[in-house]
Amino acid sequence: MKESETKNVWKAHVICQLRRRDREQHHNFRELVHAYSRLLERSGVADAILAAAGRRSDSPPSLCGVRLKRNSAELAYQAVEKQQILESQEMALEAQRERLALEERRRAEARHARRQLRLGAERQASENGRLKGLYDALMERRRLAERLLRQEEVRGGGLLDDLVSLKRHAAARLNRRNDRRASFQDVHLLKDLQTAATSKVNVESSVSFPHRTCSTLKKRTCEKSPGRLSRSVSAPESSPKILASFREFFERRRGQSSRAWADDDEKEEEPARPFRIPTAARLPARALHVLEAHEQDGNTVAFCSSSALLASGGTDRVVKIWEVQAGTLRHRTTLDGSTGGLTCVQFDPAGHRILAGSYDKSALLWCLDRPVAKLTLTGHGRKVTAARFSRHQVLTASADGSLRMWDPQRAACVHLARVASCCSDAVCLENVAISGHFDHYIRFWDSRLSGCVHRVSAGGKVTSLDLSADGRHLLSCCRDDVLRLLDLRRWSEHSAAFRAEGFKCTSDSAKVAVSPDARYVAAGSTDGAVYVWNVSAGTLEARLGDKHSAPISAVCWSTSGEYVASVDKKGRAVLWSDI
Structure with a gap:
C-alpha cells in the first residue's frame, strides 16, 4: 500500500508540474497545442490510447490519464523540437532568399556591365574601323606619294641627262x-x-x-694712197x-x-680611280678610333674601294659616311630616306654611290653628294638582307627567300629566283651570284638567276657571306659558331673551319669579313670582342676586346688591308689596325 501510494504521489507531483508548465507556456504554445490536438484527432492516437486503457482493467483510470498526459507531453516536446527545426530551416531559407536576392542584384549589375562593355566594344570597333579607313587612306596616299616621288626622280634624272x-x-x-x-x-x-x-x-x-x-x-x-704703202x-x-x-x-x-x-x-664623267690590293693585309692589334656612330643598334659597316671612306648603318634608319684620315674617322655626311632600319650597305666600285637594304622591304641607292635617296627598289615580301652591285645591275636578297636582279636605270626587276628558305646574305662574282640560306646551304646562281647551278652544305644556318678581293675564296658564318672558308676554284664542299673558345655568333645577320689577300678572317662575338684567325695556320691570331660594350653585329676589312672596322648593338664603331 505504501509503495502504491508513493507512486501515486510521485505521479501526482509530476502531473502537477506538467500542468503548471502547461499553464505557463499555454499562451506561448497555444497555436502549437491546437495544431497538436488537430494532429491527434486526425491520427486517432487518443482513441487508441483510451481503448488500450479500457482493455487493461487492472489499470486504474488515473494511471491511464497519466500515461495519456505523458504521451501528450512527449508529443509536445517533439512538436517543439520540430517547430525549432522548422524555424531554423525557415531562417536558413530566409538567408538563402537573401543570398539569392543579392546574387540577383549582382547578376543584374553584371548584365548591365556586360551591356556597357558590349556598347563600348561596338563603339571601339566602329572607332577602329574609322581609324583603319584613315590608315588605309594614308597608306594609299603614301604609296601614291612614293610613286610620284619615283616618277619625279626618274623625270629629274631624265632632265639631268637632257641637260x-x-x-x-x-x-x-x-x-x-x-x-x-x-x-x-x-x-x-x-x-x-x-x-x-x-x-x-x-x-x-x-x-x-x-x-x-x-x-x-x-x-x-x-x-x-700708194705713198703710205711704200x-x-x-x-x-x-x-x-x-x-x-x-x-x-x-x-x-x-x-x-x-x-x-x-x-x-x-x-x-670622271672615271673610277683604280686601286691596288696590297700583297699582305695587316693584322689588327689595337683600336685607333672609337666613336658613337649611331643612336640605336649598329647593323652593318663597309669600306669604299679606295679605303678612304667608311659607311655604317643601323636601326636609326640612316647611313653615315665617315672619312678615314690617318687612323681617325671624321663624319662627312648622313644619308636618309629609309622608313625602316638598315641591314646592309655597299659602295659601288667607283666609290660614288651607296646601296643599302632595309627592314621596310626595299633597297635604296644614294649618290654621295646627295643626302636623299636617288632610287628605291621595292618588290620583296620581307626585309631586304643583302644589296650588291653587279656590273651595271643590282642584286638584292630578302628574308622571303627571293633574289632579284634589278636594272637601276629603269628601277625594274629583270630577273627573279625563289627559294623556300630565308636568304640571309648574297654576294656577286662576274657571272655568278652566291646566296646563303637558313636551310644550311650556299647556292650558286647564273647571272640571270634562271636556276641554281650548284649548292654546297654550309654546316649550319648561314648568317653572312664575304668574298676575297680576287674572288677565289668565299667566307661564310653560321649559327653553329663556326666560320668556313671555301675555295671557289675547286667547287667542292671541303672548306677550312675556324672556331675559338669564347666565340659565339651574335645573331642571324652577323657580318664577318675576309682580308683582301685571304690571309685572315675576322668576326665579332657576343662578348664584345673581334676574333681574327690565320687562314694558313688555322689558329686564332688575335682577340680584340675592351672597346665594345655590346655584342658586335658587323665586321669589315678595308680593301687596302690596312684597317678593320666593327660596329656593335649599341651603335658604337671602332677602327682597328696595327699602327
Whole structure:
C-alpha cells in the first residue's frame, strides 16, 4: 500500500508540474497545442490510447490519464523540437532568399556591365574601323606619294641627262661656230695676204703682232694712197712667216675652246680611280678610333674601294659616311630616306654611290653628294638582307627567300629566283651570284638567276657571306659558331673551319669579313670582342676586346688591308689596325 501510494504521489507531483508548465507556456504554445490536438484527432492516437486503457482493467483510470498526459507531453516536446527545426530551416531559407536576392542584384549589375562593355566594344570597333579607313587612306596616299616621288626622280634624272646632252650639243655647236668663224677669218686673211702680196709691208710689225697685222692689212688695202704703202722690204719674202703666225694664232684659240669643253665633259664623267690590293693585309692589334656612330643598334659597316671612306648603318634608319684620315674617322655626311632600319650597305666600285637594304622591304641607292635617296627598289615580301652591285645591275636578297636582279636605270626587276628558305646574305662574282640560306646551304646562281647551278652544305644556318678581293675564296658564318672558308676554284664542299673558345655568333645577320689577300678572317662575338684567325695556320691570331660594350653585329676589312672596322648593338664603331 505504501509503495502504491508513493507512486501515486510521485505521479501526482509530476502531473502537477506538467500542468503548471502547461499553464505557463499555454499562451506561448497555444497555436502549437491546437495544431497538436488537430494532429491527434486526425491520427486517432487518443482513441487508441483510451481503448488500450479500457482493455487493461487492472489499470486504474488515473494511471491511464497519466500515461495519456505523458504521451501528450512527449508529443509536445517533439512538436517543439520540430517547430525549432522548422524555424531554423525557415531562417536558413530566409538567408538563402537573401543570398539569392543579392546574387540577383549582382547578376543584374553584371548584365548591365556586360551591356556597357558590349556598347563600348561596338563603339571601339566602329572607332577602329574609322581609324583603319584613315590608315588605309594614308597608306594609299603614301604609296601614291612614293610613286610620284619615283616618277619625279626618274623625270629629274631624265632632265639631268637632257641637260648634260644639251650642254654637250651646245659645246659642239659653239665649237662648230668657232671653226666656221675661224675658217671665214682664214679665208679673209688669205685674201688680204694675196692683196698685200703685191705691196710692201713692215715685216717686224707683222711678225711681232699678228693680230695687228691683219687689221693693218685691211686698212691698207682699203686706203688708196700708194705713198703710205711704200716700205724697204718686199712682201713676198715675209708672207710665209705672216701666214704661219696667223695660223698658229687661230689654232691656239680653237684649241683653248675645245679643251675647255673637253674639261667639262671630263668633270661630268670622271672615271673610277683604280686601286691596288696590297700583297699582305695587316693584322689588327689595337683600336685607333672609337666613336658613337649611331643612336640605336649598329647593323652593318663597309669600306669604299679606295679605303678612304667608311659607311655604317643601323636601326636609326640612316647611313653615315665617315672619312678615314690617318687612323681617325671624321663624319662627312648622313644619308636618309629609309622608313625602316638598315641591314646592309655597299659602295659601288667607283666609290660614288651607296646601296643599302632595309627592314621596310626595299633597297635604296644614294649618290654621295646627295643626302636623299636617288632610287628605291621595292618588290620583296620581307626585309631586304643583302644589296650588291653587279656590273651595271643590282642584286638584292630578302628574308622571303627571293633574289632579284634589278636594272637601276629603269628601277625594274629583270630577273627573279625563289627559294623556300630565308636568304640571309648574297654576294656577286662576274657571272655568278652566291646566296646563303637558313636551310644550311650556299647556292650558286647564273647571272640571270634562271636556276641554281650548284649548292654546297654550309654546316649550319648561314648568317653572312664575304668574298676575297680576287674572288677565289668565299667566307661564310653560321649559327653553329663556326666560320668556313671555301675555295671557289675547286667547287667542292671541303672548306677550312675556324672556331675559338669564347666565340659565339651574335645573331642571324652577323657580318664577318675576309682580308683582301685571304690571309685572315675576322668576326665579332657576343662578348664584345673581334676574333681574327690565320687562314694558313688555322689558329686564332688575335682577340680584340675592351672597346665594345655590346655584342658586335658587323665586321669589315678595308680593301687596302690596312684597317678593320666593327660596329656593335649599341651603335658604337671602332677602327682597328696595327699602327
